[in-house]
Amino acid sequence: MARQRTPEGPPPPPAVQKLRIRYAKRGRLRFSSTRDFSRALERALRRAGVPMAFSAGFHPHPLISYANAAPTGTASEAEYFEIRVTERVDPDALREALDEALPTDLDVVEVVEAGPGSLADRLEGSDWELRLRRSAPAEVEPVVAAFLAVERAEATRTFKSGPRTFDTREPVLAMRVEEDPQEGCAILRMVVRHTTPAVRPDDILTALHAVTGFAAPEPPLVTRLAQGPLLEAGAGVADPLAADREAVGPAR
Missing domain, CATH: 3.30.70.580 (Pseudouridine synthase I, catalytic domain, N-terminal subdomain)
Known part of the structure; x- marks a missing residue:
């Protein structure tokens, strides 16, 4: 041996x-x-x-x-x-x-x-900001309302093991529209629970398009503002x- x-x-x-x-x-x-x-x-x-x-x-x-x-x-x-x-x-x-x-x-x-x-156990969710350039808040608000009204909104992404379809609606604990004070464009804010597979902002945009037909005129500027323990009622995440x-x- x-x-x-x-x-x-x-x-x-x-x-x-x-x-x-x-x-x-x-x-x-x-x-x-x-x-x-x-x-x-x-x-x-x-x-x-x-x-x-x-x-x-x-x-x-x-x-x-x-x-x-x-x-x-x-x-x-x-x-x-x-x-x-x-x-x-x-x-x-x-x-x-x-x-x-x-x-x-x-x-x-x-x-x-x-x-x-x-x-790792404390990173339960993320607070995301999507700056939707050339999209007015009045245009995006009904899109958000329609997404929040459905029970399931699917997206498909390709992983190493191949394509996989999953629900994006359940992990979204909160979603709202704000207005950029300088550009006047819509800002989409959302609190998303961490899941397996992880539901990413681009997955949610894909699901928004599938549910409502909305497509951003140009790729949004996406920023994770925070991640951590989830607060109650989707109010955000703690430090x-x-x-x-x-x-x-x-x-x-």
Whole structure:
């Protein structure tokens, strides 16, 4: 029987601290993919001198966990990931160093020391904004009313396993129309529960077209404004890092 190979050298230093990080994806970098961001982040962590913890084995990798990334092409004010480090660091100092090391339009908003519980479990829903350029609020309001009145609104998307049809209506907990005060165009705001498969804003636009025939004159500007624990009655989402601040207290 062949002997099992084991990595040579000492094991990597253990992690002593876990940090949760909120960042924003803005401007032209809304077109960056999750893979693009992970490459940029690993470079930034090295440039910032963050004492990263690494996995064991023949191919060590930095201990980074990503949570529910926004689709490519959408901006976001509320993206999250976690890192583990081998030396305790000050969250505010890490935020400044990492923000400086990342490309413009990838902005680190907040860093907190992780408390108990899973961050992924707190990301129950998202608050989305769709800026419908060249669409007046009066045109979009009856479209929203018709969508909210139906029990089911399907969309089809192609996955690795092939095409899949799913309901977009049930996850939409709230939807309303606002007016852009500068351009006068319609802004579609909606709170969407996270499901499997994830119902994305473009899926909901597809379903709106199927239900009402509405099609935006040009691709909307889509931004995730927040994601976190769902509030009652579809009122929005809470801050997923609030429990960490409360558990850990002020940065030391």
